[in-house]
Amino acid sequence: MLQSTLKVCCVTLLAVAGAEAARWEKGYVVAFYDPAYRFGGRADYSRGTDIEPGVDCPRGSTVHFAVPQQVAQSLSLVRWRSPKEVEELANPPATGLTRDPAGVYFHTWRAASAFRGWNREIETYINPFAAEDPGQPQVTSRIGEGFNLDGKVKPGDFVSPDGEKGIDNQLYRAWGCDAPWRGANGNGTLVLRSNDKMVEGLYTIVVRISGNKDPMNDDEATLEIGYSPDQIVKDARGNVGADYSYRLLHSEQYTKLKARIKDGVVETEQADIHMPQIAWFENQTRDAFFRQGKIRVAPNADGTAAGLVGGYRDFRDLYTQNAFAQSGGVQGVREHEDHVALYYALRRNADGMYNPKTGRYDGISSAYRLKLVPAFVVEPDKPMDIPSRISEARRRQAFDVTAAATIKAVDTLIPQPVPAGSGELTATDGIEIGVGGVPIRGRGGRGARATSSTEEKAKGPSDERR
Amino acid sequence: MALSVMLGIFGGTVAVDALAADSQVVNLRRLTEKEYRNSIADIFGKEIEVRGTFEPTKRTNGLAAVSTSFLSVTPVGFESFSKMASDIAAQVTAESYRAKLPCAPKNLKAHDEACSSKILAHYGLLLFRRPLSGAELDNRVGLARRITEQSGDFYAGLRSSLSMLLQLPDFLFRSEVAVPAGDGKQLTLDSYSRATLLSFLLWNTTPDLELLRAAQSGEMNTPAGLTKQVDRLMASPRLVAGMRAFFEDMLQLDTFDTVSKDSLLYPKWGSGMAESAREETLRTVTGLALQDNGDIRDLMTTRQTYLDRKLAVLYRVPFAFTGDWVKYEFPADSGRSGILTQISMLSMFSHPGRTSPTKRGVALADIFLCLPTPDPPNDVDFAEVNDSNSRLKTLRQRLMAHANNKVCAACHDRSDPLGLSLEAFDTIGGYRTMDNGEPIDASATIQGRSFIGAQGLGQYLHDSPRYPACVARRLHSYGRSGRRWASEDFADTYKAFQDSGFRLRALLRGMAVSESFYSSAPPAEAEKKVALK
């Protein structure tokens, strides 16, 4: 009963202009947002040391920088590091250090991983092409979600779960096995994290569908999507609450598309789409730009709806937004991703935005899932910009300079230095470890510095490790 | 008993000391939490925090305010008041606050008789809502001196005396003192009691210096002086605070704190919903009755309301974001009718998982028609009503079955039609057309008058002469707060209210400037003895 009334309420009749043409409007707030990576493992696969193999990723989720052996393998590709050095970095000789050994590993690995270029001075995450490819297993299954963006059926394309051929979602091919984004029902660490942050108020996306005919069948409908300044509110059961009102800003993260509705399923024209991108830090809250994009919204019986947005995204945006969420090394070791491997995977699978100057593709087909909960989507009473937090300005600036240096490096193939203010320079001792090759006694990095020498004294010299 | 306990604790005759020979205490009522907080904020400033818990109040004759005149302070309650008093006194004598005190001592480490007297006289007047007697002031200044001499700290002494003032019944209780009226048979409130009564009635706070001045000069006992003060208080925006307190009490919105809903069935009922719903009703009432100076009967029928973002969810309407609260008009076909169909009324008088036409009907009859319903007899079997899996699908069918019992029928015949006409609204106030899979029947017949749904009920109450009379009666007893009637002379005031087209301001002013409002019968002999012991 509640469900049927929900459905009724999210269709608001705004004006009646004759029997056949009544303006109607449906609103939704995005309650879950993740890349459309189709998990091919068993949904009930238990976590633990296993890595959930499936038809998508036969060897399971790809995990980097989790154990010394993986670090050693990655660093052994660096030709200026001797085998001894590689061994010491993979298993940091933390003798005499009084810090948490995990911290020693963490800071050594993140620093060492940032220096894998063809000479000692090249910072790898800003210049990923200057390091050898550590390898990122690709998705092997043939079934994938997304749209046929180019209208062709090509050998590498996916078949959609309901049988549509020619699905272009090479981002899934490239990154679908990457551990933090892979899991059943959105159960990847970064999927969970970014969605928790969204629901807790980091950013809000709303969708408004309107037309003048029948809400179930209308070939002249309109779909709008964009940023809302109003925080998502949870209901008493902890889910995203239905029927809240949200303002839809006509900001740089806003798109209005023509759409057709058939039996309730909304499908838009193909055009450029701007909307908020997935974020879990404030400085990541930016525009996601889909070229030749498309959106589909399919209603569910309970009043909610399932959305899919697809299009070609610039590989440089995807790379920088993921790698520099934190510094490349921190994000890499903490989330067990290797951004160099992810970079090569992106470039290898790029299939859109052909650049005649270079003869290469700058874009990669992609698709993202949206879970939509009924909402009232309203116009702001006065024009508004996307609010920015002054407290985050420095971090935003740090991302900007890092991304700019990376894009310059990637475009020119000239390795770029770490720019001033970049997050890649948050720990200068990282460079010391990274370039110098071996961890230095008594220095483990930023986190380690917090445990002061007084603690070392308190623990005394008996606290030897290794 | 209440008075004896209290006076026992505080050492007896303090309140009586200041009385003139022919005057007597005719009523005592404990400050409500809101009155206490407002008083402290007005006397010392908003920066002084009130940290503590207050004892609950109890509803009597439809009003919690009336019950405060029967409530005592328990030992635990006294301890709490005592802690709050020392805490406030400490804040007031803290270094950061001292510049705001009326004077500073010549020497921080020594007693300063002049300054100490000045400060304690000033706050004594504001706290006791009357000047301290000479003996009272000597007593407090003496305490301050002794403590200062022991501690070598002027402000430590001051703190003790202020703390003492703050925990005395003269502050915690509003005592209404009456003097013989012109004819000698009746009593009437003295001028400080009048100032206090008006201030709490109209502003819900302690009298300001202007009122106390008028009281001191005797103006409060002249018709012109009284009218001048009533008009001054009514012209202030603070009148809204006073009337919010009245309506919160009359509409029983204070009971909202205990309302909870089944989150499995009604996940929308999140935290803060009750708070917002209470606010909506208070804004609607004060908006219509004060800002718009409307006919209070329209509270039963208006489709105008005020929404915040949360309430818009429960009403399933878009929220406009032009402010935290936005004026909203429900469409004519929404089925909504005045405050009857606001979430506050609908959800307060329902069960966590389903509606209760009986609870709603009983509450509406009590609140708007002043028709209280006795508790059900002990031997009633409620099984049929409560079983939602019964062959009787809707609540109406189940209630009807139960109302065939003659004992029950007497009350249910009155309350159930009121409640059943609101069945189109679920337990959190959402609109619905079905109940348990069956269409809702919201028709009702009361005293031969048939109507359908909330809008029919709203019109019925709007047109019922009992409703405005009930509001008038509640406001009158709220103002008199338990003081005995000396006269039934309310007819003129009510007529003025009627002639104004049922404007609240007319009722309020008519009441506040009428001498009979301040009259009192002498207290019953037993109480008198206690008060004057």
Added chain:
Amino acid sequence: MKLGIVFGILGCLALAQEHPPMVPPAGPGVFTAKPLGRDTFKLIVAGHVFTSRPEIERYLAYRAARLTVDKGGQWFTLKEDRAAGETAVPVPVRDPAGARYSFRMNYFRPVWRYKLTGAAEWTRWSPFSGAPFPAADPKTMSDFEVSAEIVVRKGPMDDADPLAFEAWAVSDLLVNQVSPPK
């Protein structure tokens, strides 16, 4: 280490370039690509001034990648030039479910032949023979030729083949590092 020194180090990288990197043109006869079939080529880098083995082999790899791009391919495979008995270094095994690499530079192992100063005959050196490179001091080489046979390929790369090299990835990695030998 102080921040200033860090910047100092980064500043004196070969990073200060303003223009996209260009590999200098090779002198006559330094690079030859001989078609052996439709997509098969024998590539030879020849020179007289020995610098280092990796440097010269990287130049050959770079030219292999560029040739692949020029021929419209996406990747190439290296055909290992193993003479009879050159089994000391095992043939790399296919890696059917292994990590997906763009290339594995370790497996780009061309074959050498050289003349030491004054010698009339070429000496062959195979990376698969197990013999040290070369037996004599390489500085005494007066001529050398490094050769690799590659097959230019199109379409998705065989991700299990350790001898597969993605052309653009190899080119991007090496473009800053190589110059033709003399």
